[in-house]
Amino acid sequence: MKGDRLGEFEEFTLLALCALDAPLYAVPVQRFLEAQTDRDVSMGAVYAALGRLEAKGFLRSSLGPASGHRGGKPKRVYDVTASGFRTARSLHHARVRIWQLIGEGRRS
Amino acid sequence: MTPANRLPPLARLLLRCRGLGSRRAEVESDLLELYVERSARSGTPYARRRLYRDVMSLPSGGPRVGSESRQALGSRAGGRWIVDAADDLRQCVRLLFAKRPRTLATAAVLALGIGVTGIVLTLVEVLCIRGLPIADVNRVMFIGGRDTSGRPLGLSYPEFQDLTKTSLGFSAIGAFSPAPMTLADEAQAPDGLSGAFISANCFKLTGDRPVVGRDFTASDDLPNARPVAILGFSVWITRYGGDRGLVGRAIRVNGITTTLVGVMPDGFKFPTNMEVWLPLGTMPGISSLPRSARLLSVVGRLSTDATQQSASGALASFGRELSRDYPASNRDISLTVTPINDRYHSNIKDPAWIAFATAGVLVLLVACANVATLLLLHASERLREIALRSALGATRGRIVRMLLVEDLVIAGVGTVAGLAFAWLGLRALWRLVPPDVLPYWMDFTMDRLVLTVLAAAGLGTSIVFGLVPAAQLARARGLSGATAQGHGIARAGRWNAAFVALQVAVSVLLVAQLTLGVRLVRDSNRRTEVIDSSRVLTMSLTLSNQEYQTPETRSAFYRSLLERLSGLSGVAAVGLATSLPSNGAPIAQLVVEGSTAPSLPNVWTVRIEGQYFQALGIDVNSARLDERNSTSVVVNQIVADRYFGGRAVGKRIRVRQSGSDISAPWLTIVGIAPAIRQRDIPDPDPVVYLPWNQSVPSTAALLIQGSAKPLEMAPEIREAVRGLDRDLAIYRILTLDQAVDQGRWNSRMSQILIAFITAVTLGLCAAGLFAVTARSVAERMKEMGIRSALGARRGQLSWLIARRALRQVAIGLLLGVGVTTVWEMSNGAAAGLNQPLSLGLAAAVMLAVCCVSCGIPILRLRRLNPLAVIRDE
Numbered sequence: 001m002k003g004d005r006l007g008e009f010e011e012f013t014l015l016a017l018c019a020l021d022a023p024l025y026a027v028p029v030q031r032f033l034e035a036q037t038d039r040d041v042s043m044g045a046v047y048a049a050l051g052r053l054e055a056k057g058f059l060r061s062s063l064g065p066a067s068g069h070r071g072g073k074p075k076r077v078y079d080v081t082a083s084g085f086r087t088a089r090s091l092h093h094a095r096v097r098i099w100q101l102i103g104e105g106r107r108s
Numbered sequence: 109m110t111p112a113n114r115l116p117p118l119a120r121l122l123l124r125c126r127g128l129g130s131r132r133a134e135v136e137s138d139l140l141e142l143y144v145e146r147s148a149r150s151g152t153p154y155a156r157r158r159l160y161r162d163v164m165s166l167p168s169g170g171p172r173v174g175s176e177s178r179q180a181l182g183s184r185a186g187g188r189w190i191v192d193a194a195d196d197l198r199q200c201v202r203l204l205f206a207k208r209p210r211t212l213a214t215a216a217v218l219a220l221g222i223g224v225t226g227i228v229l230t231l232v233e234v235l236c237i238r239g240l241p242i243a244d245v246n247r248v249m250f251i252g253g254r255d256t257s258g259r260p261l262g263l264s265y266p267e268f269q270d271l272t273k274t275s276l277g278f279s280a281i282g283a284f285s286p287a288p289m290t291l292a293d294e295a296q297a298p299d300g301l302s303g304a305f306i307s308a309n310c311f312k313l314t315g316d317r318p319v320v321g322r323d324f325t326a327s328d329d330l331p332n333a334r335p336v337a338i339l340g341f342s343v344w345i346t347r348y349g350g351d352r353g354l355v356g357r358a359i360r361v362n363g364i365t366t367t368l369v370g371v372m373p374d375g376f377k378f379p380t381n382m383e384v385w386l387p388l389g390t391m392p393g394i395s396s397l398p399r400s401a402r403l404l405s406v407v408g409r410l411s412t413d414a415t416q417q418s419a420s421g422a423l424a425s426f427g428r429e430l431s432r433d434y435p436a437s438n439r440d441i442s443l444t445v446t447p448i449n450d451r452y453h454s455n456i457k458d459p460a461w462i463a464f465a466t467a468g469v470l471v472l473l474v475a476c477a478n479v480a481t482l483l484l485l486h487a488s489e490r491l492r493e494i495a496l497r498s499a500l501g502a503t504r505g506r507i508v509r510m511l512l513v514e515d516l517v518i519a520g521v522g523t524v525a526g527l528a529f530a531w532l533g534l535r536a537l538w539r540l541v542p543p544d545v546l547p548y549w550m551d552f553t554m555d556r557l558v559l560t561v562l563a564a565a566g567l568g569t570s571i572v573f574g575l576v577p578a579a580q581l582a583r584a585r586g587l588s589g590a591t592a593q594g595h596g597i598a599r600a601g602r603w604n605a606a607f608v609a610l611q612v613a614v615s616v617l618l619v620a621q622l623t624l625g626v627r628l629v630r631d632s633n634r635r636t637e638v639i640d641s642s643r644v645l646t647m648s649l650t651l652s653n654q655e656y657q658t659p660e661t662r663s664a665f666y667r668s669l670l671e672r673l674s675g676l677s678g679v680a681a682v683g684l685a686t687s688l689p690s691n692g693a694p695i696a697q698l699v700v701e702g703s704t705a706p707s708l709p710n711v712w713t714v715r716i717e718g719q720y721f722q723a724l725g726i727d728v729n730s731a732r733l734d735e736r737n738s739t740s741v742v743v744n745q746i747v748a749d750r751y752f753g754g755r756a757v758g759k760r761i762r763v764r765q766s767g768s769d770i771s772a773p774w775l776t777i778v779g780i781a782p783a784i785r786q787r788d789i790p791d792p793d794p795v796v797y798l799p800w801n802q803s804v805p806s807t808a809a810l811l812i813q814g815s816a817k818p819l820e821m822a823p824e825i826r827e828a829v830r831g832l833d834r835d836l837a838i839y840r841i842l843t844l845d846q847a848v849d850q851g852r853w854n855s856r857m858s859q860i861l862i863a864f865i866t867a868v869t870l871g872l873c874a875a876g877l878f879a880v881t882a883r884s885v886a887e888r889m890k891e892m893g894i895r896s897a898l899g900a901r902r903g904q905l906s907w908l909i910a911r912r913a914l915r916q917v918a919i920g921l922l923l924g925v926g927v928t929t930v931w932e933m934s935n936g937a938a939a940g941l942n943q944p945l946s947l948g949l950a951a952a953v954m955l956a957v958c959c960v961s962c963g964i965p966i967l968r969l970r971r972l973n974p975l976a977v978i979r980d981e
Binding site for chain 1: 131133134135136137138139140141142158161162164165166167
């Protein structure tokens, strides 16, 4: 546990959930991450990141309704919490500030 | 099943094993969705590869760390321990997989030890312990006679009948006499089979019953009874296709029309590999046999209140009564009782068997010591890791358990591989055993007890030898503590260094013995193999007792057979013999005219007829050989040299068959044959070639030397023999090369076993040296780094390590050469051979093996980066 801090992969997962449309579950997240990061992403890594994000309070999960194209089996759908959005945004702001400093050539 | 609705079965099984609990359904449906999409986009193989990667990447216990199932398990009493042990196991498998060469080397060392020991112990169990597969076999005794020289004898039919009229502590007494049988009928060609005449109660005594039909009855066992027979299961299946209607029908056995009354169960071939049984009372001429004709093997089952000792005492006094009543035949003959298993088994207390079993156990001990060395090496490489775990709060128990789990996994892999190795080895050895040489219950399959002992030894080794480093490392507190414990491990390693020297010595002894053995066999073959077996065809035939009852009829048949075969085109020489070279021979006692020696020497006897020696391509040293008649005899060079100083021709001898008191006639030696080996031993035996007409046998081996390849002549020869008698069973059609090879299976198997054990010992010795040297390199890395930084050259550093290894090798070599020299001098095995050559060869082989196994770890020093080593410390 890193408290409310995020690792790189957790941040990507959180951003994927912010970027994607509903229904938000593990499969679209995995597809999105593979497409955007250009690397192989295993489902184990996605589940682990979703689990940690949920434990940190950035996500909420519930069992969604069963759908025909999945053989009638249910899926776990996720919602980003307000705290999750806040954290994602603050991370983005921190990065933007740093890049601005890099652009202005000020290192301290 | 299409990818559209289900995952592949293996993936579903793996998912089940991941312990996902209630979340398995949702994970499975997620994976299915991806699998279907990837299959459509990139093909099924790619989709499968990704699917299995996804399944294996799932966190154990569920898709979330600390899932419900894990938490639920951890909260139960003892559940925490299971969860931790599962973690240890998972981590250990990953670690061992990451360090594959190290894991495989340790497992291979254990596998070699277990494999060799498994083979050795199985052979000891099969040949010395297993026993006949009959009910309560330990209460079945073999009843025999013994003459004054202690030679074991059978009993005669009158003696057996006297025995059955007494009780003497036996609930049942039966008898049998093995005999070759010919099975014939209208539909098929005759078959020559092993069979026995048995008394009617024999199968009841062994506790076996026919699976089809009935057993013999007392009325079947009378001399003039209607001929009946019982068949073995395999003949019933192979010759008659398992036809149940065969029972009650007539077949011809030994030329006599016989009613088949039963079929024995599958695998039953009592007493040894028999396929046909006839009642003892119908054995030709049995009721007129004298008391001195001790042809019967007699067995008895002890009654419930009797013991072997009480039965032995009762039989001894019964034997004395017989001696008193029948002094002509029974004087100096005592009756003995031995368990039936002792009759057929080698004696496990025999020094050769003890040495063999000890060698097997020693190989396992050597392997265990090397496994211990390798485990110590692994442990010393992990001092820092263990210290770190300890500093982070790992308890001593947890660390010990983690290390033990690793050892157990290695031991498990090694044990399974070792057992597989032993199984393959036993199968390969079984192929060397000719058919029907060993009794039917002696097949080289691993017994449950041997299996258990080996599995316990394999796993026990890892626990015992793994506990030492585990316990020492677990005591480490901080890095300094770990270093101190490391020194403790190093001290333990010194014993291993001494053990490696011992292994080198043992290996030198074994390699020297192997090279000496090979050279002895080659030398012996060169000296004694005087026969040309490459162009000789052999076949065995048995005359039926009905048609050829008298010696005259048998003699007439053999004469016409020889005449007929000699007339065939391409046949150079035809001979007959009762035993083929290297296939054994009956033993007898030699009486030399004029000799006053107190005891009679043993000789081996072969009856020969026709051009026996010419067929073997040898020249017999006598001008009077053609004058052979029923009072002339040929002896081999060993007899001539040993008893006549080489001048045997013209001298007279008598050959007494063992146990017989009938005065054998005087025979005149007319020729001296070269020393042809009759038995599978290095030095040829004294052999006497007796005249055929003195006692015409009903079973003979035919030897034909021709211009064509031996087996190409076989059909023509068989037809010619059948032309004389269509009911004649012709069997064992082999080239003489094949027959001799079959006769020598025992020594060939021994040579292969010695070579195998030597190779394994060499491999283990190399592994031991490697482990000790590698640990030495690992321990002294820091020192080497400093030396290197101070300007030492790589060659100097290598020499520092090599010196220590070479010291062990030198001590081992000296010890080995010394022990081998003493061993060979005390045994005198190498007489006439150049001993230093074998010894030098052994030392050179060992030195080469040692250089390679020490050299590999020393090469690591070439990659030494002094700065990195010092910085790490």
